[in-house]
Amino acid sequence: MTIVRLAAAAILGAIALPAQGPGAAAVLYVGARLIPGDGSPAIASSAMLVEGGTIRAVGATEAVAVPAGVVRVDLTGKTLMPAMVNVHVHIGYEGYTSWGGANHTAANVHDHLLREAFYGVAATTTVGSSPTAQVLAFQRDQRDGAYPGASRLLFMPGIAPPQGGPDHILREATDALRVVHEVTTPAEARTAVRGMAAQGLGHVKIWVDDRNGTYPKLAPAVYGAVIDEAHARKMLVHAHAIQAEDQKAVLAAGADVLVHMVQRQPLDDALLGLVKAKRPYWATVIGLGDPTALCTPDPFFEQAVPPSVVARIRATTERRPLVPSCGPLPATAADRERQMAVNFPRMLAAGARVVLATDTGIQPGHTFGSGEHLELARWVQLGMTPAEAIVAATSRPAALMGQADLGTLAAGKRASFIVLDANPLDDIRHTRRIADVYMDGARIDRDAMRARFTRETK
Ligand SMILES: [Zn+2]
Known part of the structure; x- marks a missing residue:
């Protein structure tokens, strides 16, 4: 000690x-x-x-009864x-002038958690991309008081088929540390989940996505086994799925948290019916993808990054991969915006329980903490009230992540x-x-x- x-x-x-x-x-x-x-x-x-x-x-x-001698x-x-609770980032790899597995040290994780605290985030969940032993050690030290003033680190491991899971940029980093649990069969899936439960972990992420036919996709029998085994051990399953068919399939299989939003397809009644019946948590993860928010100088973002890094980010497309320049939106991005404006309120009306999630750290050029505020603004832009947005950023994610002492x-x-x-x-x-x-x-x-x-x- x-x-x-x-x-x-x-x-x-x-x-x-x-x-x-x-x-x-x-x-x-x-x-x-x-x-x-x-x-x-x-x-x-x-x-x-x-x-x-x-x-x-x-x-x-x-x-409020005021005892004698209090400081006012x-x-x-x-x-x-309340300080916010973020259920989805990828901590540790971002170095601001570098990127990758070599950055994933306790000191860098601590730096990212201080940035989250700076922007008002009390707890930050790293999802599927961090080495378990290192995170558990960090959490132990944090509970012992080693990192006062930093956002509380929460963690869940992730399950994907071999060579699947995180996108190719993050995959480079996670491959170096061998952090993704790669499984092919239902039996392997059950073994992986049992190992997580034995370490006291309460959540697991799965990726159900073929990345436009370029990745292997987790098979229904395999993620069904993950969900079944997780639920038997009181664990919750966060399912990355971006296509309507995949969201339907993971909800039908019992996933507890939908990760991402169907952005390029209309939602059908079958999907909305499942949402209505199951009322899943929904980590929308749309703030960092806002194609317009990042086109003008943003002092709120820039106050936490060296000027040279701001200049480099602005000179590249890293922070706005969907819009190569800040002129008018290309037709595909404009179509996507229109579809999101239809899908978001329909999901809300069906009863999806939105929770704060940002995907910060998924690739270079995203700084920790400021993206949370973009996410809230996106929800309201798409039809949520500010009061609902604050619940979705505070008490609801705290409840989802079992943080009974935070969120209100x-x-x-x-x-x-x-x-x-x-x-x-x-x-x-x-x-x-x-x-x-x-x-x-x-x-x-x-x-x-x-x-x-x-x-x-x-
Ligand atoms: Zn993610």
Whole structure:
């Protein structure tokens, strides 16, 4: 343990430490509009009592009993919302000036989780692309207090046929670390899931996608075995599927989370009927693919990346692979946008339970944390209300990922929250107007983090 702590201290010495917040002393945050995160109405003028990193009481200003000697923090004019929970990223490979398996170190994972925290994300799930032993060790150290102020790392392994699974860019990185569980038969699938359950893992990802005929696709009998074995062990299955037929098949087989959105085909009644009957969680993963959002300089993104890297990203198509230039949308992209505008509200109306997911880190040029805010804006653009978008980014993903202490601002929860300068219920883009982020009751030093994130490395 001493060695672990020393190693962690060495890493922390090299990066911006979170500010020493009001850790153990009781603090009353008073006067802010407070969005609880569970869908209940905002409290116009709130009081939130925090002690030892935990919320002790929340209510209207006059309704919260205030013990003697508390520190008062006046947040009049601000809005509080819970820090978010992201159910789908690919952590560890992005190096900002490099990319690949060699980057997947505890220090780089920590850097990505600090970036998530900087943008108001309390927990971040890496899905199907990280080495299990390394992640489990990181999680142990994080629980022991090694990474204060960083987003909580959540993890699930992934199952694919040999040479299937992640797209070719991510595949390069995951191949180097041999992280994808490659299975061919139902028996192999069951063995893989049993191994995951034995390690205490509660979720597994499957890929059901032939990438336009270029990849082997997981066979129904094989993913049926994955789902059956997972459910027998109280594990949930996240199914990557982008075609309507595949989404139907994985839902019929019992997948718990639909990953991605059918973007180029209409949805038929059979698919919508399955959604209505099963009410799956739905990780839409559409923010990073927004073909228009990234065409103008974006200070919200750029504040966490060195200028030379911003210039390189803008000079390439990495961040907007669907649009080679920022002129008018090519016909295929415009068609896709039109289809998404039809499909998204139909899925919502059928009862799909949207959860925050971004695919950040799937390829170079995506920075961790800012994409979450793009995802929320996309939902609202496609017909969700801002209040629903906040639930889908906070309490619902926390429930899905078994993080009972996160996702709402209520007594007994961790005091991980965002202080905003403007009300996101008026305009969802106001989630970007971040004044402060608190993780476990401590204010993180975003100025110091910003200075470090934008420093040129060479
Ligand atoms: Zn993904």
